[in-house]
Amino acid sequence: MNMNTHDETLQALAGKLRPLVDSQRLDNIVDLISLTSDLVDLLDQPMVEKLGLLSEQAAGAAWTAANSVRAAHAQTLAEAHPPSLLGLLALLRDEDTRRGVALVLRSLQSVGRQMGAQRADYIAP
Structure with a gap:
């Protein structure tokens, strides 16, 4: 690679980098x-x-x-x-609901x- 080609390549690269720098x-x-x-340095096999x-x-x-949620949504639709308040409480009889x-x-x-x-961090001494 001669010097002119090298300079042209660097100038082309600088032209492409100019918007990023600006x-x-x-x-x-x-x-x-x-x-x-840094992540590559930190990630060893056990961490991965x-x-x-x-x-x-x-x-x-x-x-x-x-x-x-999808099943509950379909069942509700x-x-x-809508179930009454007593109907909602009746759901508590079901083992899965509990x-x-x-x-x-x-x-x-x-x-x-x-x-x-965390509360101790917010309470003034």
Whole structure:
């Protein structure tokens, strides 16, 4: 490669980079490359396996939740009238309903416990 071709190549590259420099997007690209490099350094085989397991569990939970909501939605649409208050309470006789309510209440209990632990950060000494 001779010197003229080399200079022309660099000038063409500089011309393509100019809009990125002017809009300060080149800094974002450099930051993204740096972040990617840091992630490559941090991700060892056990970490990759943990992330894979977490993503699999999250996908499973999302699938379960979506199916549950879809089934409940279809069942609710099939009802001619919305259930009365007593009808809603009658749902509590069903074992699956009680299991679902227990899940919701335990989830809320966990959120409340975490909020209680965080409360100390908001209370002035």
